[in-house]
Every structure is written in structure tokens, then in C-alpha cells.
Amino acid sequence: MIVAAFRTLIHRDTMAGEAAPLSSLDYAGLKPAATAIFLDFDGTLADLAERPDEVSVPAATRAALERLVEATQGALAIVTxxxxxxxxxxxxxxxxxxxxxxxxxxxxxxxxRMTAAVDEEKFASVRGRLQAFVDAHPGLLLETKRGSMALHYRQRPELGDASIAAVHEAVNGSKGFHLLHGKMVIEVKGGKATKADALAAFMQEEPFCGRVPVFAGDDVTDEDAFRRIAVIKGISIKIGGGSTAALFRTEGTASFREWLGQLADSFDSRDY
Ligand SMILES: [Mg+2]
Incomplete structure (x- = not known):
């Protein structure tokens, strides 16, 4: 029962207690015209891969997303x-x-489209130091994005601690950088914006505003968004294990994609 879910949400300390199984969320209580859907990408829609460029999303899931976009009149966003x-x-x-x-x-x-300003010069010097570390350790991967870089150690898990130390050393207390520890990855981000901030910004805009937000993610970097969702009385879904502030949990990407398909079926079966 969605109403029951809200009661649970309101009375629960979101940092304690266990997330309920996603199967206990009655999506019949979600109305297509009153629901805003926010989805993380890696580890949520796409399975994690050895390299970040080796991922894919099943065609059936892309089709389910398209149906959900239509049913919610566009209130579906990716937060990644x-x-x-x-x-x-x-x-x-x-x-x-x-x-x-x-x-x-x-x-x-x-x-x-909007982009936060980043100090490119400072950024380049951190990148240079990290690239030297990665070049010296085959199997490590430095992914560079505008305003952020990610050191992946999935192929060299034994170098996790050394990678984290190298990132701290490369940043060396420089102001304006934030470190995010993910699954087999540590990211250096210029600027303070978070997924929670992005979600809040969407919720100020059409077609999201005034709707019940549903956010799903798999990683520690999604936890601040789970906590924000609790404040605005939405529904949060954690994919996989680990402690979480989310209300609901499902075991993995496959079960979550299946649930998304069922939600699309449910929405399609109703007049929206
Ligand atoms: Mg993820």
C-alpha cells in the first residue's frame, strides 16, 4: 500500500531500520500523472561492467522507459x-x-542544458598526477569527464587502498574538489553539486513538480538523494546490498528492470 509506505516513511528514522522488499511496494497506488521517476544508470539500469564503456541496457528496458515517459508525460529523468x-x-x-x-x-x-563552472587549471594538474599513477599500474583506468574524473580499480581490486591514497595525494587538500567513493571507483569532482541537488532542481520544474518522486540507485553516491527523498516524502529504492537510507530494496539490476517493466504495464493498464 502506498499510503502505508508513506506512514512508514514519516515515522521511521531513515538511517536506521531495514529497507522493505521492493515487492511490498504496491505500485497500483502510484498514479502515472502524479509520479516523477528518477533513475541512476550504472548498477541500476545497466549492469556494472569491467570497463565503463562496456555497459548496455536491454532493449526491453529501453522500451519500458519509453512507456513510462509517455504515461508520466515526460516525468522521468536519469540522475547519474x-x-x-x-x-x-x-x-x-x-x-x-x-x-x-x-x-x-x-x-x-x-x-x-546547464553546467557548473570548474577550475580547469587546477583540474588539469590533479589529472596529470593521477594519470602518472594509472600509467604505472596496468589495469587501472582513469575516466575523464568535464568537471570530474574517476579512477576505476575494478580490474585491480588489490590496488583499492593505493588508488584511494593516490587520489587523496593528487588532490592534496586543494579546495573545490570533492571525493566520492563508489563501487571499485573513486571520483574527484569539481564543485559541490550532488545528485540530491539535481533531484531537488528537477522537482522545482515541470513536469516533475508537485508529483511523488521515486528514486532508484545502487551506490553510496545515491544515499544523499535517498535522504532528500525522505524529506520530500517520496519513495526510494536501493538496488543491491549494503546499508542504506532507502525505504525499499531489490536484490539487483535484473529484478529492478523487471519491476520497472511491471510498473510500465501497470501504468499502461490505466487511464492516464
Ligand atoms: Mg549507480
């Missing part, structure tokens, strides 16, 4: 650490509202 262009590539031909690079860039539902 990736650049917006990556998302356009992996979800083509869909072109959705996107908050990219953990909130550093955003494309609204109306198509307006």
Missing part, C-alpha cells in the same frame, strides 16, 4: 555520475532529462 552524452548514447533513441556527473551538468525536460 556519467556525462549526459553517455546516457544519450546508451539509451538511444530515447533522449531524457538527465543530471550528469553527479549533478555538475543537467538537461531539463524542456531541453535546457
Amino acid at each position: 555520475g556519467r556525462p549526459i552524452d553517455d546516457i544519450d548514447h546508451y539509451l538511444a533513441p530515447l533522449r531524457l532529462p538527465v543530471a550528469g556527473v553527479h549533478g555538475l551538468e543537467r538537461r531539463t525536460a524542456a531541453g535546457a
